[in-house]
Amino acid sequence: xADDFEPEIIVFxxxxxxxxxxxxxxxxxxxxxxxxxxxxxxCTGKLEVIHLxxxxxxxxxxxxxxxxxxxxxxxxKGNLWARKRVEHVKRLLPEVGLEPxxxxxxxxxxxxxxxxxxxxxxxxERIKALGPNPLRRHGVSPHAAAREAARDVALPDEAxxxxxxxxxxAEAPAQAPTEKGPAA
Amino acid sequence: MxxxxxxxxxEILELVDGHKKIxxxxxxxxxxxxxxxxxxxxxxxxxxxxxxxxxxxREVEVEHTAAIRQCEWEYLDMIAAKVDxxxxxxxxxxGIGIQSMAEKFAPKLVVPAVNTNMLGMPQEHAxxxxxxxxxxxxxxxxxxGICPVVRCxxxxxxxxxxxxxxxxxEVTTPEKEDIDCAWHLIWERLKAQGREELMHKIRPPKDWxxxxxxxxxxxxxxxxxxx
Amino acid sequence: MTDDGYKAGSNLEKVLAAGKFAVxxxxxxxxxxxxxxxxxxxxxxxxxxxxxxxxxxxxxVVRVSSMASxxxxxxxxxxxxxxMTCRDxxxxxxxxxxLGASVLGIKNVLCLTGDHMSFGNHPEAKGVHDLDAINLIKxxxxxxDEKKFQCGEEMSVAPALYIGCAENxxxxxxxxxxxxxQKKIAAxxxxxxxxxxxxxxxxxxxxxxxxxxGLHQEIKILAGITPLKGVGAAKYMKNFVPGIxxxxxxxxxxxxxxxxxxAQAEGKKLAVEMIKELxxxxxxxxxxxxxxxxxxxxxxxVETAGLLPRPAVA
Numbered sequence: 001x002a003d004d005f006e007p008e009i010i011v012f013x014x015x016x017x018x019x020x021x022x023x024x025x026x027x028x029x030x031x032x033x034x035x036x037x038x039x040x041x042x043c044t045g046k047l048e049v050i051h052l053x054x055x056x057x058x059x060x061x062x063x064x065x066x067x068x069x070x071x072x073x074x075x076x077k078g079n080l081w082a083r084k085r086v087e088h089v090k091r092l093l094p095e096v097g098l099e100p101x102x103x104x105x106x107x108x109x110x111x112x113x114x115x116x117x118x119x120x121x122x123x124x125e126r127i128k129a130l131g132p133n134p135l136r137r138h139g140v141s142p143h144a145a146a147r148e149a150a151r152d153v154a155l156p157d158e159a160x161x162x163x164x165x166x167x168x169x170a171e172a173p174a175q176a177p178t179e180k181g182p183a184a
Numbered sequence: 185m186x187x188x189x190x191x192x193x194x195e196i197l198e199l200v201d202g203h204k205k206i207x208x209x210x211x212x213x214x215x216x217x218x219x220x221x222x223x224x225x226x227x228x229x230x231x232x233x234x235x236x237x238x239x240x241x242r243e244v245e246v247e248h249t250a251a252i253r254q255c256e257w258e259y260l261d262m263i264a265a266k267v268d269x270x271x272x273x274x275x276x277x278x279g280i281g282i283q284s285m286a287e288k289f290a291p292k293l294v295v296p297a298v299n300t301n302m303l304g305m306p307q308e309h310a311x312x313x314x315x316x317x318x319x320x321x322x323x324x325x326x327x328x329g330i331c332p333v334v335r336c337x338x339x340x341x342x343x344x345x346x347x348x349x350x351x352x353x354e355v356t357t358p359e360k361e362d363i364d365c366a367w368h369l370i371w372e373r374l375k376a377q378g379r380e381e382l383m384h385k386i387r388p389p390k391d392w393x394x395x396x397x398x399x400x401x402x403x404x405x406x407x408x409x410x411x
Numbered sequence: 412m413t414d415d416g417y418k419a420g421s422n423l424e425k426v427l428a429a430g431k432f433a434v435x436x437x438x439x440x441x442x443x444x445x446x447x448x449x450x451x452x453x454x455x456x457x458x459x460x461x462x463x464x465x466x467x468x469x470x471x472v473v474r475v476s477s478m479a480s481x482x483x484x485x486x487x488x489x490x491x492x493x494x495m496t497c498r499d500x501x502x503x504x505x506x507x508x509x510l511g512a513s514v515l516g517i518k519n520v521l522c523l524t525g526d527h528m529s530f531g532n533h534p535e536a537k538g539v540h541d542l543d544a545i546n547l548i549k550x551x552x553x554x555x556d557e558k559k560f561q562c563g564e565e566m567s568v569a570p571a572l573y574i575g576c577a578e579n580x581x582x583x584x585x586x587x588x589x590x591x592x593q594k595k596i597a598a599x600x601x602x603x604x605x606x607x608x609x610x611x612x613x614x615x616x617x618x619x620x621x622x623x624x625g626l627h628q629e630i631k632i633l634a635g636i637t638p639l640k641g642v643g644a645a646k647y648m649k650n651f652v653p654g655i656x657x658x659x660x661x662x663x664x665x666x667x668x669x670x671x672x673x674a675q676a677e678g679k680k681l682a683v684e685m686i687k688e689l690x691x692x693x694x695x696x697x698x699x700x701x702x703x704x705x706x707x708x709x710x711x712x713v714e715t716a717g718l719l720p721r722p723a724v725a
Contacts, residue, residue, distance in 0.1 A: 095193035096235040342545035
């Protein structure tokens, strides 16, 4: 694959831990790939299988859920449910010809800024090695699609302090794919 | 409830092969409760079908919908318009719902996305066990509330057989989990109920003509038929 | 009832009725249309057993049918005990087959539930199980004694049958075993063969309880034995065959002997010892030797156990 492949990665992060860790990573000026797109959830327990699928259907090269450390979920077991759903999607992906490694579940505490950065880097490297999602299409935004799919549960975006902010302007013309499937 | 499991993806692809407009129709009663074919699962399958089509370079339009209950025609009216637009309806309902759709919308092609498997009871969340054989002549009043037709691997009326040991059936499931010997369970519960004498009773051969062995069955409630 | 007061007048029945210690064997038909296999087995057992079981698609593996092989065995001078399983036939076929068997001269029938299809080579088959073994025993009893089909219709000539069943003294809690035996007796079973015994003390315990209920006087009990070819067979039976109790001493004993002919000799010796011990147990009316694929061991075992000559009852 081309060396200039910049994966588009969607991250579903929980408000209490992972998103806070992202914030911390930003404040600590830690380097991590700027191509990850965050979607904040009150808890990864709110993540549904369809959110992950819609993101990939729209061409996301990789998607991961980042929640609290196991045993420390603010809502007790939300992160455990998220892991189960991620595992389920891993089983579905080969059916449609995608690698199960394109989805993942990670756990971290709000104090683990470095861990957030490490995970983001590691996952991005993994996706780079896998190559672009064959379902990527021009004019379709995976982030918008993921946001649309999770609209009932996602919390508003707030740029984590210090990190590169997503570029809203670039997003505007792209649309979430409709149910009609790929355009000609 | 009636439980079903989604068919292998390859089999589903074969069933809709060659069709451009697919409607994945879920049912929000039994198959939704057993987490196989409700609206949620219909949406997931629709997404998968689009992804696969795109990966293969095929053009398809896949929509999803769900009926409250696919086996009742009044509810199907609510999704009739979507059915009409589709080349093929991929139904995630149980066999009853699929056939109901096929009949109501005939000759529209309606194909099954699931294998209906049993009349099952959720033993715990996400685990269903077969409980009823729909045999048409229920004997569980005498077998301590345990169905010997479908919980005994050999449908014995006078069990257990010689393969029962340690309370388990000689048959193991593909999941390699032990099946409880139904007659062992019946014996234990009859004892607990103080009705051991029922174990001594020689139960006569079952009248299988009341089951589906006797031909497809029909039930009519004259008192309720519209005037 | 035959003219001379027997239920069927089979050799097995007569030997047991005369109070002699009976010996039955077992033959597995071949998995092919090779008629010579059963002939050879019959020749081997002739004179050493009072009757021989012919298994019926045992462990759900398809073989020549029990009735066909049973007829062959009788043509070769050995009395057959036909087996009938509920797994493979509905009540129509089971009645038709018993009439046919009777017409062809078979008198003994063993009524079994049948091992589940999943054990055999056709796991996708539909198990019939129209009746269970107890229904089957009763159905055959009523055919013989009432001259009636299961539906109640009468027949002019009823088969003469000596009806058997199987029991496993080790599989269940005792309260089950006695109950099941009682039910089979109530349904009409005349004789019973047990699953193979290795744990003689445990079997004796079971017989004590059977005797306490007087069951040994209501049914003829034949104790099952399987001679072991070697320690491999002992271990296999212990670990892989459900419901069989093989004490560790037996495994150790077989392991202590060199494989091959020495082990086989030890296996036969052990079988003879067990037969002699079982013959002393009150209520045991005979022995059922299941020398699976080792029928050639039977003559030596029977002779060494002092069971020759087999009684010739009028």
